Amino acid sequence: MLFSTLAFAVSSFAFLAECAPVNEAAGFVVLKEVTSKDGVSKITVYGDAAKSHSEVPARGLDLLPRCGSNQLVCDNQHLADRNACTSLVNDLRDSVERVPDSPRAICGRYNNALCCVTWRTPVQNAIFDNLVDAAQKVLDGCRGDTGVSGETNDTLIGSTCTTQCLSSEMSGC
Numbered sequence: 001m002l003f004s005t006l007a008f009a010v011s012s013f014a015f016l017a018e019c020a021p022v023n024e025a026a027g028f029v030v031l032k033e034v035t036s037k038d039g040v041s042k043i044t045v046y047g048d049a050a051k052s053h054s055e056v057p058a059r060g061l062d063l064l065p066r067c068g069s070n071q072l073v074c075d076n077q078h079l080a081d082r083n084a085c086t087s088l089v090n091d092l093r094d095s096v097e098r099v100p101d102s103p104r105a106i107c108g109r110y111n112n113a114l115c116c117v118t119w120r121t122p123v124q125n126a127i128f129d130n131l132v133d134a135a136q137k138v139l140d141g142c143r144g145d146t147g148v149s150g151e152t153n154d155t156l157i158g159s160t161c162t163t164q165c166l167s168s169e170m171s172g173c
Contacts, residue, residue, distance in 0.1 A: 027048065027171075028046040028047065028048065028104065028105070028170065028171070029046070029047060029048075030044055030045070030046060031045045031046065031047040031100045031103055032044075032045040032100050032103075033045070034097060036087070036088075036091045036108060036110075037090065037091050038087070038091075038110075041087065041091075041108055041109060041110050042108070042109065043088070043091055043092075043106060043107070043108045044106070044107050044108075044109075045099065045100055045103045045105070045106050046103060046104060046105040046106075046107065046170050047100065047103040047104055047105075048104055048122070066154050067154050067155070067156045067161035068154065068155070068156040069153075069154045070133060070134045070137050070152040070153075070154065070155050070164075071152060071153040071154055072137055072138065072141045072142070072150060072151075072152055073150060073151050073152075073153065074138075074141065074142035074149070074150040075142070075149045075150050075151065075167070076144070076149065077149060077167075078149050078167040078168045078169040079144060079146075079147025079148060079149045079167070079168060080113070080114065080115040080116070080147060080148055080149060080166065080167050080168035081110075081113035081114075081115060081146065081147065081168075082139070082144070082146055082147060082148050083110065083111070083113065084108065084109070084110040084111070084113035084114065084115040085115040085135070085138075085139055085148050085166055086139060087108060087110040087115075088106075088107075088108035088110070088115045088116075088117065088135075089132055089135045089136055089139060091108060091128075092106070092117070092128040092129060092131050092132050092135070093129060093132045094129055095127065095128035095129050096127050096128070096129065097127060097128045098126070098127055099123060099126040099127060099128065099130075099131075099157075099158065103122075103123075104118060104119060104122070104170075104171070104173075105117065105118040105119075105170040105171070106118075106128070106131065107170050114168050115166070115167075115168065116165075116166070116167060116168065116169060116170045117131045117135050117164065117165070117166055118164070118165045118166075118167070118169070118170060118171065118173040119155070119157055119162045119163065119164045119165070119173055120162050120163040120164075120165075120173045121160065121162045121163075122160070123157040123158045123159075123160040123162060124158050124159050124160055125158035125159040125160075126157045126158030126159075126160070127158070130156070130157045130158055131157060131164065134152040134155045134157075134164040134166075135164070135166045137152055138150040138151070138152060138165075138166040139166065142166075147168075148166060148167075149165075149166065149167040149168070150165070150166060150167075151163055151164065151165040151166075151173060152164050152165075
């Protein structure tokens, strides 16, 4: 009886943690929400609570000669649903929607499965489509049965060279 009560409490806590809204205490705030191409799902842009885009200089410019190579590293932690990630990448593809000031994650929830594109440093001059090539490389190169998780290094997002991740975590990079 004690075991089943404990198991229920742990599973309830995990469910609540996944469904809980992001708050400033976690270091992220919701910067923007847009409707996905299917008209049903929502794409949410999360950013740093403490910094504005204008306070952060362009980063990684010394890496520009190799930037864009998207060196792939696969991971088995924070696996995201492959179908959700495919939907998110398709929603970002060809979108000229501007990435707002200081975002660090763009997440989509599809059929209650979360997939996030995240990056290590704040970026400048970026649009949603700038996130597609590296995310697609993770989708194609990090093959799991149903889940996907990985990062690309030396990734050019807008005018910033950084590391980009694809996983179930909004703070995955």
